Amino acid sequence: MPVAKYSRLWGRLLILAITGAALSLVFRRLNLEVLADTFRRMHWGWFIGAVVLYGVLFLPAALRWHIVLRLTGQSVHPGAATRLSLIGHFFYTMLLGVFGGDSAKAAVYAKWYRLSLAEVLATAPLDRLLGFAGLVLFSVIALTEAASAGAFGRVKGLSLQWHGAWVVLVVFGALTLLAGRWVGTAWPAWHRFTDALGRGAKVLLRKPRAAVSGVICGVLVQVALSGALALNLRAASHAPLPWGQLLWTFPVVVTVSALPFTFAGLGAREGAALALFGIYGVSREDAVGASLLTVATSLSWAVIGGILFWRERRWQRLARTVPKTISVIITTLDEPNLLKETLERALRVPEVCEVIVSDGGRPDSELKLATDWGRKVIRRASGGGVQMQRSAAEAKGDVILFLHADTWLPQETGRAVINCLRDPSVSGGGFWTLFRESSPLWPASWLKCAVRFYLGGCIAGEQAIFVRREVLAEIGEALEGAATDKVELSGRLRRVGRLALVDAIVTNSAREFAKRQTFAAADLCLTQESR
DSSP: OOHHHHHHHHHHHHHHHHHHHHHHHHHTTSOHHHHHHHHHTOOHHHHHHHHHHHHHTHHHHHHHHHHHHHHTTOOOOHHHHHHHHHHHHHHHHHTTSHHHHHHHHHHHHHHHTTOOHHHHHTHHHHHHHHHHHHHHHHHHHHHHHHHHTTGGGGGGGSOTHHHHHHHHHHHHHHHHHHHHHHTTSHHHHHHHHHHHHHHHHHHHHHOHHHHHHHHHHHHHHHHHHHHHHHHHHHHHOOSOOOHHHHTTHHHHHHHHHHSTTSSTTTTHHHHHHHHHHGGGTOOHHHHHHHHHHHHHHHHHHHHHHHHHHHHHHHHTTSOOOOOOOEEEEEEESSOHHHHHHHHHHHHTSTTEEEEEEEEOSOSSHHHHHHHHTTOEEEEOOSOHHHHHHHHHTTOOSSEEEEEETTOBOOTTHHHHHHHHTTSTTEEEEEEEEEESSOOTTHHHHHHHHHHHHHTTOOOOGGGOOEEEHHHHHHHOSSSTTOSSHHHHHHHHHHHHSEEEEEEEEEEEOHHHHHHHTHHHHHHHHHHHHHO
16 A cells, blocks of 8 residues: 555544544543433524534635635635535545645645646645634633633633543644654645745735735634534523633634544544533533534534535536637717727736627717727617627627626736636626715625625626626527516526626726616516516
8 A cells, every 4th residue: 555545544543543532531421311311302493503503604714715715816706615615624524634624625626627736725724824813813702701701710610630631632632643744744744734824924914904804704713613512502401501601612612623633523522512611510411412413513514515515526527618818898879988998998908809899879989989999899789688699799709798888897807707717617707896986876886796696696787797608609599689688698697507706896887877777677687586
């Protein structure tokens, strides 16, 4: 057997042995009949609440990783990071810890989206660094609140004989690391991890706003983890609990269970819960019952992650190439005063190979402006759907991007679109939007994009809709005669793939936006989708 495989097998066997030893230390202290009665009398509503809350943590966890991916230029789109975060939990559980889980998640992400494995792997220490900062911040808050509730006046009640149990766990953990070093794998991996952590810290220092966002996500993850443990304690216990004093114990138990010494935290979590909850009068059986319910909560989401991994592999088999060029189609209706700046900004994007102006109005200076810039002008009957469909038939780029005359593209448009379409399951998508002028509509712009996309399942015209060229050919006359082009196009695109929002923002004119009555169109979109 090769040394690397022998090393991994030896490490996993040792971890399983540690898990068994830790569990034996815990269960020797329990009355198993009382523990069984605890499970029979548990409050199912609180347990279900814990499962739901545990699932919520994957949203800030995914956003935290997505922030790191964006900082390092490895971002595809938020949906990809969210799915891989849940799949990563499956790997984390099955591969016995942080290193195996993060490595497997990075390998799958790099393979599916055709990115550099080394670059994606380098995001893991950054992600963990933000998570650790969130843990520290949340722990400080919890400790402060618990101290104000008089929690530490009772710490002297901690049983000394449980210190011996912790010594056993630490010794076993040390043996695991030493065994890994003996076979020549764990020690180099640890050095690579710490080196990457140092490099990542420098990146975050140069991007303080992103770092703060990541730390906030880390805090939210800790809130969800500790909250799930607290709900499981409520499910297992039938006695009044001093929640203010217990608050500081939850992040400690969560942290101990995350150490890569045992399988899924078994043994370590139960030992920590038994020792810390017992300070505040929680019975041994209730403490261990809450811990085991938390294991069940975690494993339930690991199963969901495994199912998602199996389903996602089918999407990734789609034979779609990574595009290289973009054709921009600007649909206008007598808007010469808006067209010049829109053209200039579109042409600054390196990946844009052509710009086509599709005008549905009268012949005027708008057409002369476009032809003076050397752009193709197509005269069609007015109507967004007709203009978009017929102009797309003459475009040559790998991606067709539809643009309103008042919508300005950012410099990173090409990179954002092409990275998004590295995901073969994505058939098309759009951008987040903001207004250039001060307007009462400005605060609603970002929220409107999110509501329209995540609840209505569609993307509006002012979001600069883009579509794979081969997909547009596949869905046929999607826009011809459509009263509201985005409704019909979004529906057709979802039948052959997924929609996505890219990591870039386009800006629109608030005045033109109001003229088009986009809010009313968005309501129509949501209404049609709910039928």
